[in-house]
Amino acid sequence: MERSTLVVGATGATGRLLVQQLLSQGQHVKVVVRSAERLPNAVRHHEKLSIILASILDLTDSEMAKHVGDCHAVASCLGHTLSFRGIYGHPRRLVTEVTKRLCHAMKATQHETPRKFVLMNTAGNRNRDLDERISFSEKCVIGLVRLTLPPHSDNEKAADFLRTQIGQSDPDIEWAAVRPDTLIDAPQVSDYELHRSPTRSAIFDAGKTSRINVANFMAKLITDDETWQAWKGQMPVIYNRE
Template sequence: MKVLVVGATGGSGRAAVTELVSRGHDVTALSRHASSLPGVRGVDGDATDAALVDRLVQGQDAVVVTLGISESAVRVRLRGPSGTPMDIRSRGTRTVLAAMRRHGVRRVVVQTSYGTGPTNVGLPLVNRLIFAVLLRPQIADTERQGAELRASGLDWVEVQPVTLTDEPWAGAPRTSTDGSIEGVKVSRAQVGWFLAEAVEDATLTGRTVSVSAGAAVPVTV
């Protein structure tokens, strides 16, 4: 498949690119520094640039969106982001969805966050406090992003990981469509793997999928 990954140099985006390439997909990567990625067509640019996104979406079979703000959450809350718009998730996703509708591209996989939208009721209390105090503007934008996706009319999958870590691969993550999770952390490597799964698995269409670490599986060499 021809797959465009938007937000391709963040942790989850980079992991998704690696996994998609390993599965034989033809990957185009869009981010501010995507040209540094090996083995793909990397395009440096902004996900809110409608003309650029329109050009890149045309001819794709699927799009993966992993937008976010990579700066310190404390800095962002106190002073705002320095290099990324606060509404990058919703505005970038809206730009992608509009281009997909124009070009008849149906399959879209978007990473949001566990505890937003359909999984709000399952969020543990400590995470609820973090969302309310530290991450409020970013969570509000993620809520808008998810709502845009679910109302898009496309063949969407919403992927909602719990707290992300940089731990190494520890086997396939636990996934559910009922909001249940196993643990409150998951590695970006595991999320990237599942983003590629969601591109390929048509049975997930129209579902919001929670992703958590699950039981660790030893990796043998």
């Protein structure tokens, strides 16, 4: 059966690049979007792209299970729009709620082997499975961000769901949460570094990560088994190589 990936957040700045990367590698891709017009023309009319017109949280459990049923992987590039409404409006737990519902749908449509869930996260979120220590001043700043900017807490809770509820030995789902630092635009894939934990402070010494590099790495996790075996169950941090 043809390998297929469901991508949510496909019209976002990184999501559309991930879709392009997967299609260029011969993958069949499904996207859930509210408007197909927001997809680039070259993507929108690709023969291997299936477009599901819907708001992801408006799908019923049975509809979501149907859409993930024949997919070997699910990828989320969801984020909050950088506007007052996007940051403080509802749903405040968009990434977390979609992550939970997609995982539940994957478990409701079991396969013979575990399927992949790849989440785009942030270097500002610690992997609490590891001893990722930060300074007192950074703890204070992140605590303030957590209280005042709901999207940060949303990213934390989405990753925590994968860590604590799916865990390392789920029979149906394997996962990875990709943590870029400050996101920038770039015209093409460049050299990048991968680390188990941040090598610099996301608050006081932030690195840069191009969106196209994030998309490239997420696509590799989905399509390359060696890459997946190296990073599954982890929260790899990705930086552009300086």
